[in-house]
Amino acid sequence: MDTLPQPAYSRAPARRRPQRGSSRQSGPAFDQLFGSSPYFAFAIDEAGKLTAFNQHTAAVLGPLAPHTPASKLYAAWVLPMLQNEALPAARMRGYWRGEVELVAQDGGSHPVTQTIEWRDHTFLCLGYPLDDYDVYESRLRFKYLFEAHPHPMWVYDLETLRFLVVNAAAVAQYGHTEAEFLQMTIRDIRPPEQQERLTRNLAAAPAKGAEQSGIWTHMRRDGSRMQVDVSSHSVTLSGRPARLVFAHDITEREQLKLALQLRSRALEASINAIAITTHTSEGELIEYANPAFVRLFDHTPKSVLGRRLETLLDLPPHDEQYQALQAAMQSHHEETLMLRPRHRDGALLWTQLHVAPVLAGDNAIGHHVCVLTDMTAIMEYQEQLEHQANHDALTGLPNRVLLKDRMAQAVTFSQRFKHSLWLVYIDLDNFKLINDHLGHQLGDQLLCAIANRLRACANDGDTVARLGGDEFVLLLPIANQRPMASILQLVQEAVAAPVAVEQQVLTVTCSIGISVFPADGVDPEQLLRHADIAMYRAKEAGRNQVQFFEENMHARVAERALIESELRHALARDQLSLVYQPKVDLHSGAVTGMEALIRWQHPGLGAVSPARFIGVAEETGLIVAIGRWVLRTACAQNKAWQQAGLPPLRVAVNLSARQFRDRVLLSEVRAALEDSGLDARYLELELTESLMMHNVEEVVTVIESLKQLGVALSIDDFGTGYSSLAYLKQFPVDYLKIDQSFTREMLTEPKVAAIVRSVIALGHILGFKVIAEGVETGEELHYLRLHQCDEMQGYYYSRPLTAEAFAAFISRPAPAAPASAGAARPAAPAPAHTPAPPPRPARRHGPT
Ligand SMILES: Nc1nc2c(ncn2[C@@H]2O[C@@H]3COP(=O)(O)O[C@H]4[C@@H](O)[C@H](n5cnc6c(=O)[nH]c(N)nc65)O[C@@H]4COP(=O)(O)O[C@H]3[C@H]2O)c(=O)[nH]1
Numbered sequence: 001m002d003t004l005p006q007p008a009y010s011r012a013p014a015r016r017r018p019q020r021g022s023s024r025q026s027g028p029a030f031d032q033l034f035g036s037s038p039y040f041a042f043a044i045d046e047a048g049k050l051t052a053f054n055q056h057t058a059a060v061l062g063p064l065a066p067h068t069p070a071s072k073l074y075a076a077w078v079l080p081m082l083q084n085e086a087l088p089a090a091r092m093r094g095y096w097r098g099e100v101e102l103v104a105q106d107g108g109s110h111p112v113t114q115t116i117e118w119r120d121h122t123f124l125c126l127g128y129p130l131d132d133y134d135v136y137e138s139r140l141r142f143k144y145l146f147e148a149h150p151h152p153m154w155v156y157d158l159e160t161l162r163f164l165v166v167n168a169a170a171v172a173q174y175g176h177t178e179a180e181f182l183q184m185t186i187r188d189i190r191p192p193e194q195q196e197r198l199t200r201n202l203a204a205a206p207a208k209g210a211e212q213s214g215i216w217t218h219m220r221r222d223g224s225r226m227q228v229d230v231s232s233h234s235v236t237l238s239g240r241p242a243r244l245v246f247a248h249d250i251t252e253r254e255q256l257k258l259a260l261q262l263r264s265r266a267l268e269a270s271i272n273a274i275a276i277t278t279h280t281s282e283g284e285l286i287e288y289a290n291p292a293f294v295r296l297f298d299h300t301p302k303s304v305l306g307r308r309l310e311t312l313l314d315l316p317p318h319d320e321q322y323q324a325l326q327a328a329m330q331s332h333h334e335e336t337l338m339l340r341p342r343h344r345d346g347a348l349l350w351t352q353l354h355v356a357p358v359l360a361g362d363n364a365i366g367h368h369v370c371v372l373t374d375m376t377a378i379m380e381y382q383e384q385l386e387h388q389a390n391h392d393a394l395t396g397l398p399n400r401v402l403l404k405d406r407m408a409q410a411v412t413f414s415q416r417f418k419h420s421l422w423l424v425y426i427d428l429d430n431f432k433l434i435n436d437h438l439g440h441q442l443g444d445q446l447l448c449a450i451a452n453r454l455r456a457c458a459n460d461g462d463t464v465a466r467l468g469g470d471e472f473v474l475l476l477p478i479a480n481q482r483p484m485a486s487i488l489q490l491v492q493e494a495v496a497a498p499v500a501v502e503q504q505v506l507t508v509t510c511s512i513g514i515s516v517f518p519a520d521g522v523d524p525e526q527l528l529r530h531a532d533i534a535m536y537r538a539k540e541a542g543r544n545q546v547q548f549f550e551e552n553m554h555a556r557v558a559e560r561a562l563i564e565s566e567l568r569h570a571l572a573r574d575q576l577s578l579v580y581q582p583k584v585d586l587h588s589g590a591v592t593g594m595e596a597l598i599r600w601q602h603p604g605l606g607a608v609s610p611a612r613f614i615g616v617a618e619e620t621g622l623i624v625a626i627g628r629w630v631l632r633t634a635c636a637q638n639k640a641w642q643q644a645g646l647p648p649l650r651v652a653v654n655l656s657a658r659q660f661r662d663r664v665l666l667s668e669v670r671a672a673l674e675d676s677g678l679d680a681r682y683l684e685l686e687l688t689e690s691l692m693m694h695n696v697e698e699v700v701t702v703i704e705s706l707k708q709l710g711v712a713l714s715i716d717d718f719g720t721g722y723s724s725l726a727y728l729k730q731f732p733v734d735y736l737k738i739d740q741s742f743t744r745e746m747l748t749e750p751k752v753a754a755i756v757r758s759v760i761a762l763g764h765i766l767g768f769k770v771i772a773e774g775v776e777t778g779e780e781l782h783y784l785r786l787h788q789c790d791e792m793q794g795y796y797y798s799r800p801l802t803a804e805a806f807a808a809f810i811s812r813p814a815p816a817a818p819a820s821a822g823a824a825r826p827a828a829p830a831p832a833h834t835p836a837p838p839p840r841p842a843r844r845h846g847p848t
Pocket of ligand 1: 740
């Protein structure tokens, strides 16, 4: 200590001054700074000698002289600390502070807080009483904090509300200069709407020192406003009650808060399910889920949090969707996926998941925002629309559109694997009749039942489609050897099996046309067209048939189309006429009547047989007008013959099924009779057996009404339809007509002969007369007569004759009795419009 150097700025004075209890030796700077300080201030040089001291030091610790060893000013216990710690620390860091004990020359002890600064090779020592230093220091700190604080602070007078002091941040933020502030009160920085609140607030000022805080709106000098979080504290400044105010501009924070609130509200209110997940090595853990998310899966908010998104969506691991989700979660980009997660109740949903990664500071994925849009309803609707577009509404079977699609696929497949492909075109026989007569509702039920049966006939990979109306298609890819014949048989049986609909039993058959890939066509259109053609051929061949497509069918189809278009004009162009075939009593040989048969003479097509056009007329509905014409013409002709003096005979007119179902039939028959003046007993109506197969009660009613008119009725083509014997006896008809196919075969086929005999016997039991048609030989005649058949019709006696020829035929003198058994076939038949060759039977005039 003795060798401390002298401080540079306060060297010992050049001229010595008398010590007057002050430190005049320390130089003007030292004096200026510390001369009158109420604290200890002295300087020690590097040699440890006093180089300067102030008056207070001298007065309390003195008398002192310059160059006095500094050690004399300290208690003995302080010296080691001074030597080893304080002075080296001050020299090294420029400053040291600690508690020391100064001693006066009179031995008095003065504990102080001492600071030692190292300046210009001098230790400047300042000693404060322990308490005073803290106050000083806290004031310093306050001043520093107040001035340098980044947020506005001020003190205002509690009575005048004037600003007493403001800091730099307040000046910067509010735009007023310090001088302006000091002229203002705290009211001046508040907008008008907050004055009242301020008044209330001041009136309820808290107890002294108490904290007060609140959010206020303050105005800047330029009039702009800001949100301020204000906290204040009661203080005393210059003896006056005041408040120290701390104002924190929270405008931005509030805006941010509002924006966050809005965003949070948007999340909560979103109808899209939104989840925020934390990206972890164990998967995506749900950190937040909005109400829509919770609703979508029917979970509770709590049960969702912390769960793995993958688990919650219930995607099967290793499934394609699962893998896609994993890949999306690893990606640093936004991804959109279509997923099929499972609802809590197990139902599969359709959702669109949009995943947006949230990157952390290190560019690693921290979170994901997952937006799920429930697409279930849309997808189901889409599926429904697709289904509607591709399926038949009535039966639910694929429609034409889907069939074509499946056909295209099947053709491609069959081409590639060299397989064949069958297209089976099915059309119900006489379905139109059922529909027209029994109503569409029953017709629809029948179609549905048949659709289900066809479905049951199909294997996996087959397609059963409904093209519309009563047309169905089976698409059968033949990948393996399949028993196709038995499939077709199955289809025919499925269609033909009786269908019980609303207490009725309906039976229909079907006509089937088949085209085979690649032989009959290489594209779907062609295959379909060819199967359709084959189906028409099956219809023409008598229905309830199967036909494979053949090249020559094209010509038939073209012809049918031609017939259809020409038939529309046949009546108007007077191309139709009637011929009449006599009916003969087998026992007496008398002519009992004649059947009117239609003929069509077309200028280009020539004579078109009824077999070629009656079916077309029925399908197109032209039969109604044609049938009416036949009925009226036959009645008028018969009446004309009677008026011409020919013996009165009964004329038989064929009624098509469609005519029979026509509600106006009765009135038309009545009108034909009235208009022609023909007595009803000279008219006979021939009904086909198949016509009677549905709705027996109604058929019986119509027949009874016709009977009441007085006309005779016969069942034509008996044996070819499905007459139930139980029903047969209910029909009040007069004749059963044995179909000519039986007549033709009865002499060569014992089974057919048995049928013929049974029909004759049955007819008689039921009280009907039996007439056989298509009799061409004496043997046939003999057989029929032997078995008590009543009448016959056929080329053996006469071909159908024109009206004139028939009149001539009937007017000739009666020939010998009918040829006996074994008689030869008559000479080659003459054309239908020419009189038939002899021999002719004896005639019996008048209806039986
Ligand atoms: N091979 C052979 N055939 C014989 C013999 N005797 C008569 N035929 C023919 O057998 C058919 C009998 O008429 P259908 O069974 O009522 O069968 C008729 C009938 O179902 C229908 N048809 C004819 N005219 C009309 C009509 O005016 N209205 C309606 N709805 N159908 C008619 O067309 C079918 C065919 O008529 P068509 O060609 O005139 O043929 C007639 C007739 O010419 C014979 O000994 N041998």
